[in-house]
Amino acid sequence: MREIESLRSVLGDRLSTDAAEIDAFARDSSRAQPEGMPVALVHAETTADVSAALAWADAGGVPVSVRGAGTGLSGGAVGYPGGLVISLARMNRIVEIDAGNRLATVEAGVITADLDAAAGEHGLFFPPDPASAKWSTIGGNIAVNAGGLRCVSHGVTTDSVAGLEVVLADGRVMHTGSRTRKNVTGYDLTSLFTGSEGTLGVITAATVRLKPIPPGEPRTFRASFDDIGDAGAAVTAVVASENTPEVLELMDALSVEIIESFQPSGIPVPGAAILVGQTVGRDAQEKAEKILEIVRAHRGGDLEISASDSLLEARRLANPALTAQGLRVSCDVGVPVTELAAIFRGIDEIARQHGRRISTVAHAGDGNLHPTVEADDTPEEHRAAEAAIDDITRLALSLGGTVTGEHGVGSVKKHELSWQLDAATLDVQAAIKRALDPRGILTPGRGI
Template sequence: MAKTEQLQQKLGDRLVLDPERIAHYAHDSSRAEPEGTALALVLAESTADVSAALAWANEAGVPVSVRGAGTGLVGGANAYPGGLIISLERMNRILELDAENRLATVEAGVITAELDAAARAQGLFFPPDPASARTSTVGGNIATNAGGLRCVAHGVTTDAVAGLEVVLADGRVMRTGARTRKNVVGLNLTSLMVGSEGTLGIITTATVRLKPVPPGIPRTFRASFASLQDAGRAVSLIVNGPAQPEVLELMDSWSVEIIESFHPSGLTAPGGAMLVGQTVGLDAQDKAEAITETCLGAGADDVEISESDSLLEARRLSNPALNARGLKISCDVGVPIAQLAEVFHGIDAISERHGLRVSTVAHAGDGNLHSTVESPDSREGIAAADAVIDEITRLALSLGGTISGEHGIGSVKRHELPWQQDAVTLDIQQSIKHALDPRGTLTPDRAI
């Protein structure tokens, strides 16, 4: 076992050796279990703390897992046997909010919604908006290149990242990017780090781009459909139409039932699926009316427009509601928008063929689906549900899609990498990993 005395001298009580305290940080929110008991936990309070911890682990040959808020869904933050956990939750300061240049510089542990709230006090907002925004961290969002509800209008997290401070596997600190709108100096190491899931370095500080809050009062709209396929066709029409929403989400009938039982709000489950979304700007009402008219033309049997965002709040509760029901075996696939109706039809067929119910919620506006399978709590039940997920994933790939739209790969989805990426691509990724982390210290055998 590696000796921790040298690291203890540098970090003091920020190095935790108590197994009970360590256990809380040893896993994320996925169904994946930690591979073993970690040796120690670092409650980092600065980039210097992370640098000291990584330099020690690299020299001692100790594998490192990185943890933000633990909201990840693919086992990327789970502890290694005899490993070191580096937690960034204490690095939670907003260092600068530069309204004039629409930039914010934050530590990795800042909660996403808290950054957004601070920006809104200045008439700005932080575009990335994962469903877990009230608990997930900016660093975690960047590490997984998270998406969220506003993706259809503002893109994924990488589109909001201007620069990073990153600690490399040997403890060196690298700074990437610039505060300018344009920057073509050298390789784009910022983009390389975004979505790398802690395999190439630990993001400790980020400079992110903000946008002005749109004028007027947002409008939330709802459209209920008798079938998922009709809802999918409606999404394609909306995305290709003149009235563009800022948010466009889908919940199938069973998902609505689960959410309503978890947090009763009077929401009535549709026959097949419900689209919910939001329009912004001075013409928000006009756009919402145009979108609901499109939905009616695509087969919706009921529509609604409101100034309340309660429908979006229901969508944000989908993950907690599914977890409360014990549904954790899920996938995070993406397909081209035009293939939404076809993928929903295929998921129905897969569910029927296996005799297992599938709940689907989606960031419909960008084709990102989250399907979760009901399964008995047994080894056989889990294997059966995994088979359903594999089929859904292969279906998405057959339609020109991807195995992950925003959750990342972690350990849960790593076996799927060769389904999407060819041998040369996989080899190049490993070569980059080896160049930056030759000893395999950082998040080994995950993500890439």
């Protein structure tokens, strides 16, 4: 194709038209599937590569999907028929660790855990901690404003982003933010692009904030509950206390059973749910003990404090373990922490109504839940499971929650946007999209 050859003349072997290779990069970890084959794949190695690719796509009106490691769960990176896939996986340099200012400058394809390890050599760490940290990229985390296990104490990804390098739809390169702690110059464009899911521009690099590694040895704690209401009340009390944990996760009994069958770690299957958390600092043991005092007062049992982080590693296995057991259709919703018990009870009722097992794990400290519905791998089964997911989402909204807490809207949750956002808000988002991407080439039909 003549048009493709003009792009190849710029990118050389960084442009692929091999069907098998394109297909591998036209998918992510969601249940969304490509509706047709993209025409080409760009293995970007520099910002200039991304700029050239977008300028070419914009001139021809070619839809663009952007991919990091493909760990996304909302369908935001799935390729378009006749589209262009831009992979940022090769843009994986940690450009700088500025220990004095507690900053790192990284390319978008850097793996989250690799940045954390590099920062650790300077006595620092990168606060965002998604369960997929060993595989997900910084660019992908920023694109969906990812959360993770440490949100209860450090917030979501946007709280750690100081500035961005972004390539706009027409190929222009812009920079947002600054290296200073305070910066109120102009609109907060860093926040605008963080969480924009590739709909406004392609993030190619970022300056992110680091924090000092807490002194002392961390402590991991656990408690079991026979009643989900008691578990929810315990979480609310812990979050309201002065002993803020680094991590606070809740897994229902079905989740624990499935995770243990997938990779045994010695976690006892609770009557209703298990609470797992971690404290850090020189007083980690003392804080863990005080937290478990609160938990005990809310009828938590089988209490344990350990120096091992095996409990948290088990929590990170939830997604592959559930998938292996046929619980394939997952959901991402958020509720106020005080409504945790109500939504867990509601999910149990929805499972009975639909006649399907539903497993739920939660970043309990910030009220973000990930219910996963049992379904065979067929379109009919997926549609039936989606109906259960829709009911869970409506329940979350009725409790003052949100349709997505950290995975993003993508294509999977696009139909839910109007359930939460009013018409004026949707119009404003569409206006911003038109202003920055007038030809609508960037991740069209998703995110907003």
